[in-house]
Amino acid sequence: MPRNIPPSPFNVAALIPELAGLGRVTTLLYPRSGAPEVHDSSIGGPLLWPAAEPWPRCADPAHESIPAVGPEPVAMVPVVQLYARDVPELPFLAGSDVLQVVWCPLIHEDQDQCTVLPQLYWRSEVEVSATGVRAGSLPNPPGSHGHDEDFVPRPCTVSPTRVEEFPNWDMPEGLAPTLADRFDEIEAEFGCSYYDMATTIQSKVGGYPGWTQPPNWPDCACGRRMEHLLSITATEPHGGRWLPLDEHQDGAQVPLWRAEADPAVDDAIGHGMDMGDLGGTYFLFCPSCPGTPWTYRYDC
Numbered sequence: 688m689p690r691n692i693p694p695s696p697f698n699v700a701a702l703i704p705e706l707a708g709l710g711r712v713t714t715l716l717y718p719r720s721g722a723p724e725v726h727d728s729s730i731g732g733p734l735l736w737p738a739a740e741p742w743p744r745c746a747d748p749a750h751e752s753i754p755a756v757g758p759e760p761v762a763m764v765p766v767v768q769l770y771a772r773d774v775p776e777l778p779f780l781a782g783s784d785v786l787q788v789v790w791c792p793l794i795h796e797d798q799d800q801c802t803v804l805p806q807l808y809w810r811s812e813v814e815v816s817a818t819g820v821r822a823g824s825l826p827n828p829p830g831s832h833g834h835d836e837d838f839v840p841r842p843c844t845v846s847p848t849r850v851e852e853f854p855n856w857d858m859p860e861g862l863a864p865t866l867a868d869r870f871d872e873i874e875a876e877f878g879c880s881y882y883d884m885a886t887t888i889q890s891k892v893g894g895y896p897g898w899t900q901p902p903n904w905p906d907c908a909c910g911r912r913m914e915h916l917l918s919i920t921a922t923e924p925h926g927g928r929w930l931p932l933d934e935h936q937d938g939a940q941v942p943l944w945r946a947e948a949d950p951a952v953d954d955a956i957g958h959g960m961d962m963g964d965l966g967g968t969y970f971l972f973c974p975s976c977p978g979t980p981w982t983y984r985y986d987c
């Protein structure tokens with residue numbers, strides 16, 4: 688079920704006409720610690736995995752330089768599973784209705800960025816179910832390999848929730864400085880900032896990437912800039928506008944932007960990954976090319 692997110696206390700497009708055309712729908716995922724099952728959308732939950740398909744392992748030779756790991760391949764960890772019935776706006780490949788993401792729980796150098804070498808899988812629930820399913824999850828016990836807890840999510844349910852957001856880092860070049868005075872006026876009048884009320888940094892599908900650093904957009908081989916598919920960020924809101932209303936501290940009569948999470952639910956918020964220094968992994972794709980080529984970026 689979508690979460691109940693309160694409206695912004697101000698109308699961005701009306702107050703700042705320069706941003707009127709830049710609103711985008713994003714689908715916020717709201718991971719919450721739980722017990723998702725194979726046929727559920729999840730973060731860190733068991734994946735719908737074909738019984739005959741080996742669980743993916745990362746054999747990057749760089750592991751050998753990590754004392755606790757050694758030369759054996761390292762089991763990837765399940766990070767995301769999204770079904771079309773929950774997130775139909777994903778660009779599912781023809782015949783597929785499940786998107787899965789796994790990654791190595793160890794950090795690597797790749798193409799001048801640090802990364803967990805993620806892999807995407809587009810699957811058909813019916814086809815996988817027909818060939819026999821097993822719950823794809825981190826082998827338990829994981830063996831002698833070391834893990835970086837920063838990149839192993841705890842099992843979480845998700846609640847895809849569509850909202851309109853506006854650009855943060857992805858503001859057209861030169862626009863932010865010209866709007867600075869009006870952002871200050873908004874903050875003085877409403878008590879809260881444009882950035883807190885109209886932009887999001889949390890795990891989401893579509894909309895603007897939840898960059899925590901300046902954008903690093905990749906180009907596709909066809910020459911087009913890729914589009915945002917999915918962000919998995921360390922940050923999830925524990926207060927403010929983007930905290931679902933039913934998680935606000937009981938009886939709190941404070942303005943929206945000062946809302947805090949009810950202590951009874953606060954511990955369940957988020958997948959628990961710090962991802963370095965509270966960074967994020969971003970998946971980008973090209974909707975124009977056959978096979979939907981994709982790549983990723985990581986920042987922290």
Ligand SMILES: [Zn+2]
Pocket residue numbers: 745746747750761791792793795804
């Ligand atoms: Zn690895």
Ligand SMILES: [Zn+2]
Pocket residue numbers: 907908909910911973974975976980
């Ligand atoms: Zn392309």
